[in-house]
Amino acid sequence: MDVIRVMSLKRFGVSIPEDLLERFDEVVVKRGYIGRSEAIRDAMRLFLSQYEADLEEKGSIGTISVLYRHKPKVMASLTKMQHGSDAHVISTMHVHLTPLHCLEVATVKGKKDGIQNLADKMGGLTGVEYVRLFLFAVPDLEHEH
Numbered sequence: 290m291d292v293i294r295v296m297s298l299k300r301f302g303v304s305i306p307e308d309l310l311e312r313f314d315e316v317v318v319k320r321g322y323i324g325r326s327e328a329i330r331d332a333m334r335l336f337l338s339q340y341e342a343d344l345e346e347k348g349s350i351g352t353i354s355v356l357y358r359h360k361p362k363v364m365a366s367l368t369k370m371q372h373g374s375d376a377h378v379i380s381t382m383h384v385h386l387t388p389l390h391c392l393e394v395a396t397v398k399g400k401k402d403g404i405q406n407l408a409d410k411m412g413g414l415t416g417v418e419y420v421r422l423f424l425f426a427v428p429d430l431e432h433e434h
């Protein structure tokens with residue numbers, strides 16, 4: 290026999306626009322839920338996990354890889370952006386990739402928004418061919434290797 294997890298369930302009433310409920314119910318059916326309740330529970334879990342991830346009080350670590358045309362103006366702008374960023378740029382590595390291209394990898398630390406902002410700004414610069422951000426939460430200190 291399976292172990293049955295007993296949990297107390299609360300019922301509550303919610304006022305919701307009709308069209309929103311209709312759209313929700315359509316997805317409930319398409320996803321194969323038996324009823325609306327489990328779908329609402331899943332939606333609430335997702336809502337909470339995203340809130341907690343965004344909160345991220347410990348901060349995030351990331352790397353921003355930038356491939357750009359080797360031009361002094363582009364290099365100067367990238368450096369200026371890093372100095373002025375909310376994200377803390379821990380280190381940068383510069384690779385003279387080809388006679389025309391440079392690759393720069395910046396290791397950054399801070400709030401997700403600040404890091405994302407810096408990556409977006411770098412990506413919008415003329416001469417930058419592409420930017421790739423890799424972001425992760427700071428690992429737990431209690432975790433042993």
Ligand code: NI
Nearest residue numbers: 359384385391
């Ligand atoms: Ni270079």
